[in-house]
Amino acid sequence: MAGFAKRMAYMQSTADVVRYLFESMTDPETISFGGGAPAREALPVELIHDIANEVLNREQRGSQALQYGNPIGIPDLRQAVIDHLLQPKGLQARLENLIIVAGGMESMNLVSQLYLEPGDVVLVESPTFIQSIQVFKMFEARCIACETDEHGLVIEDVTAKIKQYSPKMIYVIPTFQNPSGRTTSLERRRALAELGSQHDIVILEDDPYCEMRYSGEALPPIKYFDETGNTIFVNSLSKIFSPGARLGYTFADRNIIDKLYEVKTATNSHTNVITQVLCAEFFNRGLYEPHLKRIRDIHRERRDTMMNCIKFMLPDANHVYPDGGLFTWVELPEQVDTTAMLEEAKAQKVAYMPGREFFVEGQPIRNNCMRVSFGSVPPEKIQVGMERLSKVIRSKL
Numbered sequence: 001m002a003g004f005a006k007r008m009a010y011m012q013s014t015a016d017v018v019r020y021l022f023e024s025m026t027d028p029e030t031i032s033f034g035g036g037a038p039a040r041e042a043l044p045v046e047l048i049h050d051i052a053n054e055v056l057n058r059e060q061r062g063s064q065a066l067q068y069g070n071p072i073g074i075p076d077l078r079q080a081v082i083d084h085l086l087q088p089k090g091l092q093a094r095l096e097n098l099i100i101v102a103g104g105m106e107s108m109n110l111v112s113q114l115y116l117e118p119g120d121v122v123l124v125e126s127p128t129f130i131q132s133i134q135v136f137k138m139f140e141a142r143c144i145a146c147e148t149d150e151h152g153l154v155i156e157d158v159t160a161k162i163k164q165y166s167p168k169m170i171y172v173i174p175t176f177q178n179p180s181g182r183t184t185s186l187e188r189r190r191a192l193a194e195l196g197s198q199h200d201i202v203i204l205e206d207d208p209y210c211e212m213r214y215s216g217e218a219l220p221p222i223k224y225f226d227e228t229g230n231t232i233f234v235n236s237l238s239k240i241f242s243p244g245a246r247l248g249y250t251f252a253d254r255n256i257i258d259k260l261y262e263v264k265t266a267t268n269s270h271t272n273v274i275t276q277v278l279c280a281e282f283f284n285r286g287l288y289e290p291h292l293k294r295i296r297d298i299h300r301e302r303r304d305t306m307m308n309c310i311k312f313m314l315p316d317a318n319h320v321y322p323d324g325g326l327f328t329w330v331e332l333p334e335q336v337d338t339t340a341m342l343e344e345a346k347a348q349k350v351a352y353m354p355g356r357e358f359f360v361e362g363q364p365i366r367n368n369c370m371r372v373s374f375g376s377v378p379p380e381k382i383q384v385g386m387e388r389l390s391k392v393i394r395s396k397l
C-alpha cells in the first residue's frame with residue numbers, strides 16, 4: 001500500500017472531532033449542542049421548491065443551471081451579493097471583485113493555495129475554528145494562536161507575534177466568533193486592517209455569522225478599514241440560505257480575484273450552477289430580507305432559551321452572551337475536563353464540543369471549556385438537553 005502524505009497525520013485529530021460531531025448530530029436520541037448547523041425550520045424549503053418549479057425548465061434557466069459555468073460564478077448571484085450583503089455593510093465592490101465558491105470553507109482552501117508555502121505562519125485567535133486550522137495544516141502552515149479577550153484579538157499580542165514570527169496571514173472571525181460567540185470591537189477591527197497594511201500580511205476575515213444578529217448594533221467589517229487590499233473578506237451563504245447548497249463568496253482586490261480564478265479552475269472548475277441560480281432568484285425576488293427576519297427570530301428564541309438554561313443550571317460557569325450566531329462558550333471550574341467528560345455525556349444522550357480542540361500552539365490549551373451550539377435544537381429540547389448536560393457536569397464538581 002502506498003503511504004499517505006505526511007500532512008494527513010497533522011489533520012487526524014481534527015478529522016476525528018468532525019466525524020464525532022456528525023455522528024452525534026444524526027443519532028435521533030441524542031440532543032446535540034455539538035454541530036454548527038442552523039435550525040431546520042430556518043431552511044427556505046418551500047421558497048426554493050417554488051423557485052425551482054418555475055425556473056428549472058428549458059424556456060427559463062434550466063439549461064444554464066445544468067450547463068458548465070464560469071469559475072468566477074454567475075453574474076446575477078455576484079450582483080445580488082453586492083447589493084444585498086456587501087453594500088449594506090459599507091463595502092464598495094464591483095462584479096470583478098467577487099468570486100462565488102463552494103461554501104464558506106472553500107475560500108479558506110483557495111486563499112491558502114494562493115498564499116501559503118509549507119512552514120508559513122498563520123496567526124489565529126485563541127480559541128479558533130477547527131476546520132480552518134485543518135485547511136491551513138493541509139498546506140503545512142504553522143498555526144500560532146494569539147491572546148483574545150471579550151473584545152476579540154488582543155492587538156498587543158498580535159503585534160508581538162508579528163515581530164516574532166513574520167506571519168503570512170492572520171485569520172480572524174470577527175463576529176459571533178466560532179467557537180467563542182464573541183465579537184471583535186470596532187477599534188480592533190480598524191487596528192487589524194492597519195496591521196495587515198503596515199506589515200504586508202493577508203488578513204483573512206471570515207464572517208459567516210454577521211447577518212445572524214439578534215441584539216445589539218452591527219459593526220463594519222475589517223475589510224471596511226482596509227486601504228491597501230491586504231484584507232480578504234470571505235463569507236458563506238450557509239447560514240442565511242442553505243448549508244447543503246454549498247455556496248459562499250470571496251471579496252478582494254481584482255488582482256487577487258484574478259488569481260483565485262486560476263486556483264478555482266484547477267480545483268473544481270466552478271461552483272455548482274443549479275444552487276447559484278436558485279440562490280440568485282431567491283435574492284432577486286426580494287425573498288432574502290423577510291427570510292432573514294424570520295430566521296433571526298427563530299434563532300433569537302433559541303439563544304435566549306440557552307442563556308436562561310446556562311444561568312440557572314450552570315451557576316458556576318463563566319459564559320459568553322452572544323448577540324448573534326449559533327454558539328456560546330462555557331468555561332467550567334478548572335477541575336472539569338470536558339474532553340474526558342464526553343463519554344458520560346454521550347451515555348446521557350447529550351453532545352457538545354470539548355474546548356480543547358479549538359486551541360493551537362501559542363496560547364494555553366484549556367480543558368475546562370466547551371462550545372455549546374443552540375442553532376439546530378428547538379427550545380423545548382434545549383431545556384431537556386441542558387438538564388442532561390448540567391447533571392453530567394454537576395457530577396464532576
Ligand SMILES: Cc1ncc(COP(=O)(O)O)c(C=O)c1O
Nearest residue numbers: 036103104105129173178236238
Ligand atoms: C467560522 C466559520 N467559517 C467557515 C464556516 C464554513 O461555512 P460553510 O459551511 O459554508 O462551508 C463555518 C461553518 O460553520 C464557520 O463557523
